[in-house]
Amino acid sequence: MRIAVDAMGGxxxxxxxxxxxxxxxxxxxxxxxxxxxxxxxxxxLSPYDYDHARIELAEASQVIGMEESPAQALRRKxxxxxxxxxxxxxxxxxxxxxxxxxxxxxxxxAIFILGRLPGIERPPIATALPNxxxxxxxxxxVGANVDCRPRQLLxxxxxxxxxxSSVLNKPQPRVALISNGQEEGKGNQLTLExxxxxKNHSSLNFxxxxxGRELFADQADVxxxxxxxxxxxxxxxEGMAMFVAQGISRELGKLPNFFAELDYTQYGGAPLLxxxxxxxxxxxxxxxxxxxxxxxxxxxxxxxxxxxxxxxSLIMLEKAISNQNNQEG
Amino acid sequence: xxxxFELACKLLAEQLEIDPADITMETTFESIDADSIDxxxxxxxxxxxxxxxxxxxxxxxxxxxxxxxxxLWDYLEQVKNENK
Numbered sequence: 013m014r015i016a017v018d019a020m021g022g023x024x025x026x027x028x029x030x031x032x033x034x035x036x037x038x039x040x041x042x043x044x045x046x047x048x049x050x051x052x053x054x055x056x057l058s059p060y061d062y063d064h065a066r067i068e069l070a071e072a073s074q075v076i077g078m079e080e081s082p083a084q085a086l087r088r089k090x091x092x093x094x095x096x097x098x099x100x101x102x103x104x105x106x107x108x109x110x111x112x113x114x115x116x117x118x119x120x121x122a123i124f125i126l127g128r129l130p131g132i133e134r135p136p137i138a139t140a141l142p143n144x145x146x147x148x149x150x151x152x153x154v155g156a157n158v159d160c161r162p163r164q165l166l167x168x169x170x171x172x173x174x175x176x177s178s179v180l181n182k183p184q185p186r187v188a189l190i191s192n193g194q195e196e197g198k199g200n201q202l203t204l205e206x207x208x209x210x211k212n213h214s215s216l217n218f219x220x221x222x223x224g225r226e227l228f229a230d231q232a233d234v235x236x237x238x239x240x241x242x243x244x245x246x247x248x249x250e251g252m253a254m255f256v257a258q259g260i261s262r263e264l265g266k267l268p269n270f271f272a273e274l275d276y277t278q279y280g281g282a283p284l285l286x287x288x289x290x291x292x293x294x295x296x297x298x299x300x301x302x303x304x305x306x307x308x309x310x311x312x313x314x315x316x317x318x319x320x321x322x323x324x325s326l327i328m329l330e331k332a333i334s335n336q337n338n339q340e341g
Numbered sequence: 342x343x344x345x346f347e348l349a350c351k352l353l354a355e356q357l358e359i360d361p362a363d364i365t366m367e368t369t370f371e372s373i374d375a376d377s378i379d380x381x382x383x384x385x386x387x388x389x390x391x392x393x394x395x396x397x398x399x400x401x402x403x404x405x406x407x408x409x410x411x412x413l414w415d416y417l418e419q420v421k422n423e424n425k
Contacts, residue, residue, distance in 0.1 A: 081400070083381035088397040120378060124385065133356075134378070159376065163358070 013042035015310050016106035019056075020048040020075045020093040021113020023297050029112065030056040032303025037066045039304075042311060045106055047072050047097040072096040075113070078296065082116030086124060094118055098125045101289045108290035108310035110281060112298040119156045122287045129326055132286035134160070136168045136239065137293050138175050139246065139282040145230040150176045150185075152236060155243035156284060156293070162205035165189070165236055169210050169218070171285040171322070172234035178321035180233070188222035188232035190241060196220065202238065210236070280305025283313050285322065290314060345417070346410050348390070353383045353406070366407030370400075380409070387413065393420055 017033050019026045026048055033044050034057070043066040046053050050069040057067065072093040076085040086095060094113055098121040100106040111118050115137070122135055136153030143149045152172040157164065169187045176185035189207055191199040196207060198221055210218045222232055224245070237245065257271045280302050281294035290313045294306035346366070354361035356379050364373065370380055380400055388394055395413055403409035 081377050083377040084397065084400055087381060120381075123378060124381070159374075161374065 013311060013314055014045060014106050015042065015307055015314070016045045016047055016070070016097040016100040016109045017303075017307065018048075018093045018097045018109065018111035018113055018118075019046040019053055020072070021111040021118075021296075022294070022303075023112075024299055025112065026053060026056050028299045029303050031060075031300035032298070033067060033307065034060045034062045035300055035304045036307040037062050040308070040311065043067065044307070045070050045097075045100060047093045047100070048075075049073060070096055070100065076117040078114050080114070080117070082114060082120040083124075085114075085117055086120045092117070094121050095125070098122065098289075098291065101291070102126055107314045108292060110292045110294060110303075110306050110310045112294040112296055112303065112306070115155055115293055115296075118291060118293055119284060122284050122289065122291045126287050126289035126291065129286050129288060129322060131326065132167055132171065134164050134167075135284040135286045135291075136164075136171060137242075137282050138172055138285050139279065140180065141228065141235075141249070143228050143230040147182075147230065148180055149227070149230065149232065150180065150234045151227075151242060151246065152234065152285070153239040153242045154246045154282065155239045157238060158240040158243075160202065160238035162202060162209055165202070165206035165238065166209040166213060167286070169213070169216055169234065169236045172236060173216060174322055174325040175285060175318075176233045178325055179316055179318060182233045184217045185233035186219045186231070187216050187234040187236060188219050190224070190227075190235055190237040190245070191221040192223065194221045194223060206236070278305055279309065280307070281309045283309070283318060285318075288319065290319060342411075342414050345414050346407075349383060349387060349410050349413070350406065352386045353379065356382055364406055366405065366410075368406045369404050370406070371404070384413070391417060393417065 019029045033046055045068045047070045050071045053069050072091055074089040074092040076089055076092045076094055094111050094117050097109045101109050102125050119135055134157045137156045138150050138152040139154050140148040141151050150172045152168045173185045173187050176182045189203055189210060191203045210216060219232055257267055261267050281292040284291045292306055292310040295302055350361040350364040357375060377400055384395055395416055403412060
């Protein structure tokens, strides 16, 4: 297994990215390709003791900043680290790409370089949250698409459902739409329109709206929202977990293991779904521990074959819809 | 130019699932909810069709379909003239 790592993406690049990468090769099988200015990366790597055969370098002279328009930057900066790293996946030289840089640029690179699966307009980021039953719930989209069209939320519902069934082994996943009330009439224009699409889609087990306080209550297997809401939900959860953890730590002097389940550095990254390759999005603020786990997440997706699983599921979905249409016709 | 404009409208309308007739020279990308990915996708599709690479302009300078298509058309004409 070989994974490409965008060494220049993120608030703490390249030093923390390189440190996380070295940590990964020290504890796992497989190899990495660090992408960035190779002279600088050689210097960053020089203090570490690691198997040199397992970390290759690939030259990229540019970086796409967080403030740049992603799609345009992608055209303008053809030698950007995220562009070069994603091309390595497209060319079959790496099986996945990991980045802590601009999510928009990573998504644009995924769309324009790797390509989308049929019927998917915008790839969302899916992440698995722990729930009250000791299982996991998929939250989708957690930040790739801040402005969405109703039909894109339907596509997120489909992809989230496929992910929950194929990766988390949940048969007929319950899909819910995050809103400000459970009733069908609650929500803003986007969620009201998306509700109707999700409700009327024959292959989805749509269970209606879900409110913020029920996200961990195992009332759904897939929680659908646009990337604006999803990112705020995710960061609020992380911030709240940290706040509660600090309080408990002050009172008891130690933390229950449970809090590790809500620590983003232990998750590292989450996959962009609906694309023809594996692209793992990590927090921009990731340090070495989070980078390490982000690479682990990529390796896990490669091992589980999530692209093939998504493709197979989409084909089955198309067949089911076609059969249903024929019966109705 | 009209044919090129209609092709660009068709490509963008297909992406947005809207009627191409709803896009005029004055239509702003914002008014039809076309983001930068939609616009770049349209430009890249035109590049494939015309086998050309358009220069990387700042899309903010071209807020309407007419302004952008005119700039792309002018570049096509320039390339044609250079190749004569």
